[in-house]
Amino acid sequence: MKRSDPAARFHHAVRHHGLAACLLLIILSPARAQDAPTPQWRPALHFSPTEHWMNDPNGPFLLDGTYHLFYQYNPAGTVWGPMSWGHATSTDLLHWHEQGVAIPSTPAEDIFSGAMVYDGSNRSGLGSASAPPLLAFHTSVFHGNPAHPDGTQAQSLSYSLDRGAHWQSYAHNPILTLQPDSRQFRDPSVVWYPQGQCWLMTTVVADAQLVKLYRSTDLLHWSFLSDFQPSGYRKPGMLWEMPLLVPLPLDGNPHDTRWVMIVSVNPWSIAGGSGVQYFVGRFDGTRFIPDALPPEGADPSAYDWLDHGADQYAPIRFANTGTRPPLLIAWMNNWDYADTLPTAPWRGQMTLPVQLALKTVDGRPALVQAPAPQYDDLVRRQGIAAFADRDVGPGQTWRAPLGGPVLDIRVTLRRGDAAHAGIVVRQTPDGRTGTVISYDFLSGNLTLDRSRSGQVGFSPRFSLAHIAHLPTPGGTVSLHLVIDRNSVELFANGGALRMTDLVFPPPGSDGVSLFSDGGHTRFTEIRISAPAR
Known part of the structure; x- marks a missing residue:
């Protein structure tokens, strides 16, 4: 207390x-x-x-x-x-x-x-x-x-x-x-x-x-x-x-x-x-x-x-x-x-x-x-959409055809020749607003960046980016994201690393996209579900 x-x-x-x-x-x-x-x-x-x-x-x-x-x-x-x-x-x-x-x-x-x-x-x-x-x-x-x-x-x-x-x-x-x-x-x-x-x-x-x-x-x-x-x-x-x-x-x-x-x-x-x-x-x-x-x-x-x-x-x-x-x-x-x-x-x-x-x-x-087994049960009951593997290169993005304010997202990043790659969630249609989760294959750092996530100016102490080192043998990173209307909970590499952050996006920020910078990244095991009350 x-x-x-x-x-x-x-x-x-x-x-x-x-x-x-x-x-x-x-x-x-x-x-x-x-x-x-x-x-x-x-x-x-x-x-x-x-x-x-x-x-x-x-x-x-x-x-x-x-x-x-x-x-x-x-x-x-x-x-x-x-x-x-x-x-x-x-x-x-x-x-x-x-x-x-x-x-x-x-x-x-x-x-x-x-x-x-x-x-x-x-x-x-x-x-x-x-x-x-x-x-x-x-x-x-x-x-x-x-x-x-x-x-x-x-x-x-x-x-x-x-x-x-x-x-x-x-x-x-x-x-x-x-x-x-x-x-x-x-x-x-x-x-x-x-x-x-x-x-x-x-x-x-x-x-x-x-x-x-x-x-x-x-x-x-x-x-x-x-x-x-x-x-x-x-x-x-x-x-x-x-x-x-x-x-x-x-x-x-x-x-x-x-x-x-x-x-x-x-x-x-x-x-x-x-x-x-x-x-x-x-x-x-x-x-x-x-x-x-x-x-x-x-x-x-x-x-x-x-x-x-x-x-x-x-x-x-x-x-x-x-x-x-x-x-x-x-x-x-x-x-x-x-x-x-x-x-x-x-x-x-x-x-x-x-x-x-x-x-x-x-x-x-x-x-x-x-997440507790009861959460996984809910995700399965709501249905899971599986998507084909995607190769994403510099300047390219892949926007998921399924979005929403409450999402469960699972994806694996497999390094090609990219410097870093990741996923944007709670994204507006124009792409200007979103919370960015990215992995730097050179430094081994995972970042959750909420600087463009929506309202961030309500406190000067609302920190904007959080970084953690995540070793990735073989250049493979697995991400599990639980997205609620005002939060992102990230479980990386089977829960070996966790990040929890509040976000306050504008209405309509329901999109999801994948990106890769400085080279190509292969995204595999893409699974998205929309668990809801």
């Missing part, structure tokens, strides 16, 4: 003018909630609230065939404000139904980010065999509490005995605090550790760029294990948030389990502003030990990033999915410009849920990501 600069100003105003007055200003602000609706940018494949501000996903889980998604929500405006947990449900991870505010903020307590556990064995004792509790671990931010200075952050618990329909606060909150109190202690995530027959919690001291690990057998009482604070890529003012510890078999081998520590960083990410870094290593029951890290002062590109675009932050794992591969969902946005996005009456959306695997890539373990 990030306190952006506007958020800090909001809390300053609350202290001096009172909560009610500040809420009224947010509700009446003509530059925010009363902007004209922008339906052409309402995502079709990605969850967004009907109205108002949303950021981090919180506590997603699966129960009785229904996926539950909670999220940081300001039900009173389209900028960050007093944080509650919003709630939505889905049976397929693609069609979501809002359920209202699940855990509301109060003048005495904001409800920041956290995670969920289905306590099916009633280890906490808060439920019963017939009504096992759902436990929502979240950060409380206290105001006017005699036991904690204003702004103190601590970990608390809310629980539900009716499968998420209603929630009540645990009587002995907070369940975990620091001594002395901290204003930066937040974002609990909880995972079961079978070898130790206990639960593990990861939290952060955000401004110290420090992950703290705890253990519990009853989910109520937590014992400190260790701190994780590796040397390496850290900058003044950088915050670490939303830590996530995930065990994964390397290359599918159940006898070679590695652990991955995922942390969201803001600012100074690989694409500017906020982003997501990860570390691969091992967990010995007490400490997370990362594999060898780049030397101190190494370029950010030497580290592992979950996404090389600008618009993925605060990923979290769906709980209670059994032995299925881990599913992640994240906030599709960037704190550099989140409160200035030109959408109304909502502001904020989620990424597609993705399935995680750990594979050996270029000789070392790396996370590989792919």
